[in-house]
Amino acid sequence: MIPAPFAYARPTTVDEALQAIADGGEDVKVLAGGQSLIPVMRLRLAAPETVVDLGKVEGLRGVRDDGDAIVIGAMTTHSDVLADPLIAEHAPLIAEATGTVADRQVRHRGTFGGALVHADPAGDLPAVALALDAEFVIVGPGGRRTVPASEFFLDYLTTAVGEGELLVEVRVPKLAGSWGMHYEKFNRVAQAWSIVAVAAVVRRENGRITEARVGLTNMGPTPLRARQVEEALAGAEATAEAVAAASERAADGTEPSSDLNAQADYRQHLARVLTRRAVSTAAGL
Amino acid sequence: MTPITVRVDGATYADDVEPRTLLVHYLREQLGKVGTVVGCDTSNCGACTVHLDGEAVKSCTVLAVQADGCEVTTIEGVASGGDLHPVQKAFNEMHGLQCGYCTPGMIMASIDLLEDNPDPSDDEVREGIEGNLCRCTGYQNIVRAVRHAAAEMRGGADGHVVPAQVDTAAAPHVVGQA
Numbered sequence: 001m002i003p004a005p006f007a008y009a010r011p012t013t014v015d016e017a018l019q020a021i022a023d024g025g026e027d028v029k030v031l032a033g034g035q036s037l038i039p040v041m042r043l044r045l046a047a048p049e050t051v052v053d054l055g056k057v058e059g060l061r062g063v064r065d066d067g068d069a070i071v072i073g074a075m076t077t078h079s080d081v082l083a084d085p086l087i088a089e090h091a092p093l094i095a096e097a098t099g100t101v102a103d104r105q106v107r108h109r110g111t112f113g114g115a116l117v118h119a120d121p122a123g124d125l126p127a128v129a130l131a132l133d134a135e136f137v138i139v140g141p142g143g144r145r146t147v148p149a150s151e152f153f154l155d156y157l158t159t160a161v162g163e164g165e166l167l168v169e170v171r172v173p174k175l176a177g178s179w180g181m182h183y184e185k186f187n188r189v190a191q192a193w194s195i196v197a198v199a200a201v202v203r204r205e206n207g208r209i210t211e212a213r214v215g216l217t218n219m220g221p222t223p224l225r226a227r228q229v230e231e232a233l234a235g236a237e238a239t240a241e242a243v244a245a246a247s248e249r250a251a252d253g254t255e256p257s258s259d260l261n262a263q264a265d266y267r268q269h270l271a272r273v274l275t276r277r278a279v280s281t282a283a284g285l
Numbered sequence: 286m287t288p289i290t291v292r293v294d295g296a297t298y299a300d301d302v303e304p305r306t307l308l309v310h311y312l313r314e315q316l317g318k319v320g321t322v323v324g325c326d327t328s329n330c331g332a333c334t335v336h337l338d339g340e341a342v343k344s345c346t347v348l349a350v351q352a353d354g355c356e357v358t359t360i361e362g363v364a365s366g367g368d369l370h371p372v373q374k375a376f377n378e379m380h381g382l383q384c385g386y387c388t389p390g391m392i393m394a395s396i397d398l399l400e401d402n403p404d405p406s407d408d409e410v411r412e413g414i415e416g417n418l419c420r421c422t423g424y425q426n427i428v429r430a431v432r433h434a435a436a437e438m439r440g441g442a443d444g445h446v447v448p449a450q451v452d453t454a455a456a457p458h459v460v461g462q463a
């Protein structure tokens with residue numbers, strides 16, 4: 001099927017893009033890589049009046065060094081992310097998770113920002129952004145604001161990016177030295193979406209885990225932090241036993257969905273197992 | 286209607302298109318490049334794979350207007366003169382197809398993979414073309430064809446390609462995640 005007709009705007013600056021969104025009528029959609037939007041438009045699950053294409057907007061693509069953080073432009077494609085030296089050095093978790101997203105063709109078009117704003121519960125990057133305590137830079141008619149990851153993912157397919165606004169970049173604090181990280185994903189053959197996945201970021205010093213951050217993919221309508229696991233790990237000995245004991249709490253308080261791929265209780269089982277694996281690898285165990 | 290200028294298989298086209306036109310439909314219906322086919326409605330099958338500015342993409346999941354100013358290569362543009370591309374030749378020689386419907390996309394995805402990785406292992410081929418579905422071959426001979434082409438393109442004899450073996454186990458990377 002082909003999409004329903006729409007008006008098309010192709011701005012070249014962020015200001016022009018905001019204006020095009022403001023002028024676009026009732027139902028305006030921003031087009032980034034189109035790898036989520038075009039499929040839903042083809043199925044006529046979305047039929048926007050106007051599509052504002054960010055493809056030619058300058059300054060949204062690429063990664064830069066900003067002192068204690070790296071800044072990833074919203075239009076940086078998944079394949080750009082995989083090849084980027086700053087990400088490889090300061091936030092390898094992002095590249096690891098991005099490598100599991102979809103397939104080569106989709107990764108050539110799909111963008112880092114698009115995947116985060118789309119906020120699919122099974123999408124891989126939201127839980128990673130949450131575990132890395134990333135910050136989201138959003139612009140709109142009212143100016144520019146920065147939203148922490150903990151306040152970005154509001155509900156199913158819903159983020160802090162409001163109507164008329166754009167995500168322009170994401171700041172990711174540099175974590176070096178004693179930090180380790182790992183993304184552990186469980187999915188079916190030839191269907192890349194996560195049934196459940198876990199992003200673990202662990203700081204290890206003198207045989208102890210001093211801090212752990214655990215992000216859960218597809219354990220509810222939004223990505224989650226496994227706070228009970230994080231609390232149990234803080235200060236724990238870096239041993240397989242301690243990690244296994246803490247990981248038992250990974251599904252506490254979660255209400256994952258049941259669908260064709262997995263029942264809720266199976267997802268909770270997966271969360272515990274994958275958390276143990278993700279944290280163990282991140283801690284170098 | 287939106288004006289676009291696109292270079293496709295070496296020729297430049299200037300056209301007016303409806304913004305909702307998918308690149309694959311522009312190629313097939315407006316330019317007559319029917320070598321690129323549509324196999325699904327969900328961006329999963331990869332039959333429609335073309336190269337956009339040198340990168341493999343699913344042309345059913347790109348709007349024609351997004352290709353404005355870009356260079357597109359389809360399966361119809363990979364042979365030079367009467368000589369098939371080494372990947373085309375390898376699919377033929379290694380029986381990498383049965384009905385052939387997935388083949389244009391498989392070949393375009395494989396060429397893209399070999400540009401990044403000129404000597405992929407079996408697993409790397411399987412991972413590299415995971416965005417392409419074949420309902421006939423069981424993939425075994427497709428993997429052989431891609432490795433055969435890789436050897437050919439590296440210059441020289443078909444080094445490590447071994448005959449297809451009967452192996453019904455899932456790919457190792459999947460086992461590793463379970």
Ligand SMILES: Cc1cc2nc3c(=O)[nH]c(=O)nc-3n(C[C@H](O)[C@H](O)[C@H](O)COP(=O)(O)OP(=O)(O)OC[C@H]3O[C@@H](n4cnc5c(N)ncnc54)[C@H](O)[C@@H]3O)c2cc1C
Nearest residue numbers: 030032033034035036037102110111114123124167192193
């Ligand atoms: C076959 C297939 C398999 C996939 N498998 C996976 C997978 O395993 N894991 C995974 O994580 N993802 C997967 N994806 C999705 C992929 O990651 C997409 O790239 C991503 O979800 C959307 O990015 P995009 O740039 O294509 O966004 P688009 O499709 O262009 O946009 C998505 C949504 O975000 C909005 N938006 C985009 N950018 C901005 C911005 N800068 N500001 C404001 N709003 C914006 C759009 O309006 C739209 O609503 C898959 C997709 C396909 C087609």
Ligand code: FES
Nearest residue numbers: 324325330331345
């Ligand atoms: S036609 Fe199936 S992915 Fe494009």
Ligand code: FES
Nearest residue numbers: 383385419420421
């Ligand atoms: S040869 Fe028939 S689908 Fe691949």
